[in-house]
Amino acid sequence: MADAKSQLNLHLARLALRNLLGHPRRTLLTSGAIALGLAALIFLWGFNEGLHRNMLGNFQNSIIGALQIHRQGFFQHPDLSLTITNPQKISETLQKHGVTRYSQRLDTFGLAASDHTTQGVMLIGMDPLNEPKVTELGRRIGIGRFLQPDDSYTLILGATTANNLKVQLGDEVVMIGYDRYGAMIAESFTLVGIITSGEMGLDSGMAITSLATLQEMVDLQGQVTTFVINVDERTLPDLVSSLNVDLADQQLEVMPWHTMFPVMKEWVTLHNGFLYLFLGIVLFIVLAGELNTLLLSMLDRTREFGVLMAIGTSRRQIALLMVVEAVTIGIIGILLGTLLGYLIILLTGMIGIDLSILLGSTSRFYVDPLIYPQLKLDHLGITASAILMASILSGIYPAWRASLLQPVEAIRNG
């Protein structure tokens, strides 16, 4: 019995397909409209994803990394009394979790002074060997060079700071600060590199020297304030959880990038929100377009439905016919749209989309002018499912109306 019923449903589905094939222009136009909408959405998702990855990647790689570890409270109130007392334990824990790209830093505040003026800066001591594994700061030095292992009292400044201080490569810059005991100290540094990234955060308010030099200057040999770690975004949540467990007794704070700078995450969420709004608009257009086609098709075939009812087709089967047609149109549209969208992403993902004309000022927000769209499967899944749902919904009303037809009236007036 169940077999006969499934055979009958299959038969009705075949009839629905024949109806669609019988009107190829109408079917293709509706499916094509869905496909274009979906392809546009896929491209926008891909572009958005490429933009976000580009921006977040640059943001993390420029200086902050994906994750940082400090003493409890250091991030809010950087103070040399809040150093990590046992960096060896953190290094071992990181190695235990297979993390190799990490570096140690010592951060403090200072005053940079030249012959002309002074400027307050964040003075960062970096490990010249390990820092390139974590950030791409070295690539952003437009003038001069990055730190080298045997450097002593060398300094890197951002372009804006160097400009304010009116110093050039090789000039002397005096750094004034406090040591671990709170006593004022001053040391002379030689400027070896100037950062010309275009990012406001990097080009001003920052001075970088080697970790060993700063440890010696503030009398904190062997101590650091920060571990900077670079890991893949997908493994980040698990690593944060594991580190929180493993380092629970060390009075440390394990902070992923979005906890330190929530505005970046909120910006991405807001941006995705706009795309969901756009998805809603496209869904409405798909719904209205397909509903219109199916209603026209229903009116066009009123007589046929009347005859089908007269010769024994039930109302449920008539409704099923309409819904199958709607779903089939949707599936054809989704397949075509996915293929088209994928090809567009593949092509633009290879050659990139150059936004240098538009990004004159935006380049200061960690965005490269060349964006490479990327397809994310969950976005594709959400969009395709939403369009399939819209197709089913658009089939329900015509199906309901068709099932309400009275055979005699349908044959007479159809």
Place this chain on the structure above:
Amino acid sequence: MPEDNRSPIIHIRDLHKCYWVGSMPYPALNGIDLELQNGEFVVLAGRSGSGKSTLLNIVGGLESADRGEARVLGEDILKMGNSQRSGFRLANIGFVFQAYNLIRVLSARENVAYVCQLQGKSKQESLEIANHWLHEVEIGHLGYRRPDQLSGGQQQRVAVARALATEPKIILADEPTANLDSTTGRHLIELMQRLNQSLGTTFLISSHDPDVKQAASRLIKLSDGFIVNSWDEETKPPVSLAVTCPIRNRSFGERLRHFFKPRRRTDQQTKQRTSRHS
């Protein structure tokens, strides 16, 4: 009530049906009494609007009546729900329409096989049955053609084959020759007569075609919703609107259906609208 050989295959008593156009009643059947025995070849004759099609539709369970009794194969068809009627039609009644009404996206044999598949038969078996009936109606060689590749006569033969494919007890044909030329119409009637005699299927045909009337084993004449065989046209009783078309109260379902019903403008409405806008 199960049928036996002596009980009529169709039994109608005091059947009334009224159509409403807005608030205007149009009586279509005014107390019809009729009995058909198994294997009869009955023709309903009468002018347009005499009630022939309405009677066929009620017997076929396509329409309901306002009052009266209509038993088909012993079952009270007026008391059946929509899905029951649908199943009953599929099992027991074959329809042949004036305008052929074949499914345009299916070939001739697929049109015939469709009803078999609705009955739950496999595709293969249904197509074999379709081939058989197409040969019976003498167009077996045209099975792969679509309706638009067939002549009117050929399409009507396909419709007859479709009506016969489920081996129904009764075939209802509404003006089957109206769209055919006289020669093709005669051939179709001869075919239906032959099938009636060889299969014993009961045929109830509405027609005003003289050839069809001539072929009838019994001719029933309808006029203004009355069977007038025993009366002269002039002496038939006056129609009582109060009896045939009582004031009706629409159920909520009917109101809902009426509200959502697809409407088409009449030619007159279109003209009025066009003249208003021009």
